[in-house]
Amino acid sequence: MRPGRSAIRLTLAVVIGAAALACGFADVITYVGDTILRRDSTVPFRVVVEAGGDQLPAPRVRLTSSDTSIFELTAGQDSLWAKRNGTATLIIQVESSILTDSVPTLAQSLKVLP
Numbered sequence: 001m002r003p004g005r006s007a008i009r010l011t012l013a014v015v016i017g018a019a020a021l022a023c024g025f026a027d028v029i030t031y032v033g034d035t036i037l038r039r040d041s042t043v044p045f046r047v048v049v050e051a052g053g054d055q056l057p058a059p060r061v062r063l064t065s066s067d068t069s070i071f072e073l074t075a076g077q078d079s080l081w082a083k084r085n086g087t088a089t090l091i092i093q094v095e096s097s098i099l100t101d102s103v104p105t106l107a108q109s110l111k112v113l114p
Contacts, residue, residue: 027051029061029092029106037071037082037112044079047092049104060095070112082112 033045049059063077067088072081080090087109094104 027053029094029104031090031092031106031108033080035108035110037080037110039082039085039112039114042074042079042081046078047106049094062091062093062095064091064093065089066091071110080110085112085114087111 028048028050030048030050031045032048034043037043047059047061047063049056049061063073065071065073065088067086068083070082070084070086070088071090072083073079074081090108090110092106092108096103
């Protein structure tokens, strides 16, 4: 038995809609803060996520340091604690239940100086 035209159209609409949402979910991820940090300091930062030209009010992001011996995220994940001299990367990933294969990611290089 072949599916009816309406079932095929519905399936196609859902697949295309999901693809469009996934592609346009996070157009731009921006790190807002200092990129040169002073050792033994705590520096605030924020992340701006835009989708379709509009800023998302409370984006869910996953933040990680490529080297926690150089800098760490504070408990509230709104500041960086510069621990020792060097360069490491802050990895920012937008979390979404829509996106499973390719997560929008920004890798922001940060340098810690004396």
